[in-house]
Amino acid sequence: MSDTRKVTIKAFRFNAETDYLPYYKQYEMEVGKDELILDLLNRIKWEHDGSFSYRRSCRHGICGACAIKVNGRATLACKQNAMELLDLFDNELVFEPSSKKRAVKDMIIDKKDFWDKHAAVQPYVVADIDPHPEHETKQSIEEFNKFLDSDLCIQCGACHYSCPALEANPDYLGPAALNAAYRFTVDTRDNAGKExxxxxxxxxVGVWDCVKCFECAEACPKEINPIEKITKLHNMQFEQGVAKSNVATRHAEGFVRSIKKHGFLDEADIVVYSEGYLGMYKHLKTAMKMMKAGKIHWNDGLPWVDNVPKSKNLDEIQKLIEISQTNKL
Structure with a gap:
């Protein structure tokens, strides 16, 4: 098997100062088995077009500067082997910035929205510290372990610009900022957790707008799972009395209520519990489709009708919920 492969690369090109619209330019090269995506970016610049622009710095998967998208997939260029992607995409690679609508020049984007949202969660320990402390601030292993992998974030923005919720709602903080919010809220040295x-x-803005699509976890080059931290922030809001009654929080309560009652999910009851009978009407089209599929029945939403089957292990399920539930809804 050959150690090299002839490859076609289509690179997104755009200069906000001179171009009205972006375009794609094609490059052909022989790629070796040990070359990284960053090597290919370098070769485009060094061998084909010196005006080609991208960010790079550490080359060790630490700084996050070289995050781009390759064939629509979030990629840290200094970490990703090119041959692995060529096996997936049949010898043709498309290089694009992490967010095309934020492109400044080729692969370089304006990350202001990312940094603004990151700053909004106060991603640092907030505490009144003696300027001349006599001893260090200690943490137990158990307290340190609560960080999980949230401290491994390199602020590359891969998860942020892969998040469909943020694409639809620009006010949403996004997975990276929420991961940082979790990391510093669980820090025992910090005093700004409630804020x-x-x-x-x-x-x-916050965690209730996450759609649980797991795109952030798929995109992260450090294999952090922001969904896990977002879920923990949900629980912490209930535990610390911060959660407010709204459609999102009642939807979460409805899940637990349904499982406690039946051992199964009662979709119709969750909608009624979350949004009330008036709010239920906006879901009529979806309800009709679910009725045709046999998932719900026409009388499922009526309070005096209980036709959801009970799990044969309902007692066990209820005990598990009682043991594991850390807050009262």
Missing amino acids: RLELTAEPG
Whole structure:
């Protein structure tokens, strides 16, 4: 098997100062088995077009500067082997910036929205510290382990610009900022946890606007799972009395209520519980489709009708919920 492969690369080109519209330019080269995507970016610049622009710095997967998209997939260029992607995409690679609508020059984007949202959650320890402390601030292993992998974030923005919720709602903080909010809220040295939780509880901004698509976890080059931290922020809002009654929080309560009652999910009851009978009418088209598929019945939403089957292990399920539930809804 050959150690090299002839490759066609289509690179997104755009200069905000001179171009009205972006375009794609094609390059052909022989790619070796050990070359990274960053090597190919370098070769485009060094061998084909010196005006080609991108960010790079550490080359060790630490700084996050070289994040781009390759064939629509979030990629840290200094970490990703080119041959692995060529096996997936049949010898043709498309290089694009992490966010095309934020492109400044070729692969370089304006990350202002990312940094603004990151700064909004106060991603640092907030505490009154003696300027001349006599001893260090200690943490137990158990307290340190609560960080999970949230401290591994390199602020590359891969998850942020892969998030469909943020694409649809520019006010949403996004997975990277929420990961940082979790990391510093659980830090025992910090005094701004409640303030962060209140921010992450805001409708349209915080954790309740996450659609649980797991795109952020797929995109992360450090294999952090922001969804895990977002879920923990949900729980912390309930535990610390920050969660407010709204459609999102009642939807979460409805899940637990349904499982406790039946051992199964009662979709119709969750809608009624979350949005009330008036709010239920906006879902009529979806309800009709679900009725045709046999998932719900016409009388499922009526309070005096209980036709959802009970799990044969309902007692066990209820005990598990009782043991694991850390807050009262």
